[in-house]
Amino acid sequence: METEDKQSKAATQPLPVDQTAGVPLVSNGRHPRWMSRLALTWPFIYAIHFTLIICLGITIILLATVRGGMKKHRVAFWVLFAFFMSSVVAIFNTLMLQLVFIPRFWRSRAREMVTSGMFDPTSTRSSVYGHNIVLEVGCSEGMVSGSFAKEILAHQRDTPARFPLFIGHDRWSKWTRIPNNTTCYLEELIRIGVPRHLIRTSRVDETNSETRTTLPFANNSISLVISYFGLDEISGWNKPKERRMLFSEMARVVVEGGAMILFENSGTGTEKGDKKELKPKSWFEGPMHSYKRYLVHELGWDEEWVQVHRKWGIEYLVARKGVSV
Incomplete structure (x- = not known):
């Protein structure tokens, strides 16, 4: 208790303005809204799939029922039927990935952090804000933050883990997630059991490239930074320079002894004049290795604590910030 009091007094800076302050809960936090079940990444991809499936289905029915039926249109029928089934399989696999395997992946990462003592009340607490803080960059409806909250709840009986302060940082663009707004993030965590005050x-400041890639938090102030396609979500998949700037910001705010977990589709990219150590070693190298090289050779993180792992075919980065950085 004495240690916690000293750390609380050490807090010298206020947190950025909370975008959900005073926001009423649509569902009162007891049950998820029906549309929360539709919170999928890049919804326009699913719209294309579903539109294709519907069009192919209608065409197949017409070919089977018009004059002559199957006998007259056999070749066209079976060709379109093959496309129809491949579309069904593709959308099924994508939904399974998003709704089953990705949540399990993040629950597994959360379990590792909890059992390692990351959420012990006395560890990696920010001396700037006086809280153990988890920042999710590109959080959308808060699926990843929710995974960590669930795992902390599941382990509270066996470990001294307790809830940190969860902060979601996003553009809240309706075109990249549906639904996607600050209330969805708030309700997702409250429904799991996170207290409202935590x-x-x-919100990302989209005034220009510099503001878009700047995190409104102090140096060495965040216990754990997590990102699931957050760099692509905020900076854009075709803007490697912005991704690199935002990634540098993520590394800057991690507290000494804190950690970063990254799962992205795109790497930092390389530019003319970059250090030799930053160049990819192979065409087949995954994007996570570019972030590892940038942390080690550009930002000075200890290579021993910056690792690229593979789980269920998913490549991800786990990095801990040493006190010497």
Whole structure:
């Protein structure tokens, strides 16, 4: 208790404005809204799939029922039927990935952090804000933050883990997630059991490239930074320079002894004049290795604590910030 009091007094800076302050809960936090079940990444991809399936289905029915039926249109029928079934399989596999395997992946990462003592009340607490903080960059409806909250709840009986302060940082663009707003993030965590005062949101300032890639948090102030396609979500998949700037910001705010977990589709990219150590070693190298090289050779993180792992075919980065950085 004495240690916690000293750390609380050490807090010298206020947190950024909470975007959900005063926001009423649509569902009162007891049950998820029906549309929360539709919170999928890049919804326009699913719209294309579903539109194709419907069009192919209608065409197949017409070919089977018009004059002559199957006998007259046999070749066209079976060709379109093959396309129809491949579309059904593709959308099924994508939904299974998003709704089953990805949540399990993040629950597994959360379990590792909990058992390692990351959420012990006395560890990696920010001396700037006086809280153990988890920042999710590109959080959308908060699936990843929710995975960590669930795992902390599941382990509270066996470990001294307790809830940190969860902060979601996003553009809240309706075109990349449906639904996607600050209330969804708030309700997702409250429904799991996180106290309201331990949930905050921060909105990306999209004035220009510099503001878009700047995190409104102090140096060495965040216990754990997590990102699931967050760099692509905020900076854009075709803007490697912005991704690199945002990634540098993520590394900057991690507290000494804290950690970063990254799962992205795109790497930092390389530019003319970059250090030799930053160049990819192979065409087949995954994007996570570019972030590892950038942390080690550009930002000075200890290579021993920056690792690229593979789980269920998913490549991800886990990095701990040493006190010497």
